[in-house]
Amino acid sequence: MSKDRLKMIEDMLSKNPTDTFLNYAAALECKKFGKVDRAQKLLENVKEIDKKYLAVYFQLGKIYEEKGEPKKAIDIYKEGIKIAKELDDGKTQGELAEALLMLDEDW
DSSP, rough: OOHHHHHHHHHHHOOOTHHHHHHHHHHHHHHHHHHHHHHHHHHHHHHHHHOTHHHHHHHHHHHHHHTTOHHHHHHHHHHHHHHHHHHOOOHHHHHHHHHHHOOOOOO
16 A cells, blocks of 8 residues: 555544544554554554454554563453453454464463
């Protein structure tokens, strides 16, 4: 994708800063272009806006891993697993559990 796509998403986001999907989409685009800090902030916004937006837990955990913050990654994966259980989303629960296992074998 091009930086034009990121610009378009950021423009829409500036008009609707609490839109979960736009925050998430902007985060993924930022991550592609190496804007990891901005991606992290956007994903943290998603989590604040909608704690049940399950995709955010995997992406945010991966960013924490990339930034050398395994404790934060473990915590976010565990939080996501708990919510996935509440929502009866076995697929997401499994993906988060697998990511968690890579960091915390005792889990």
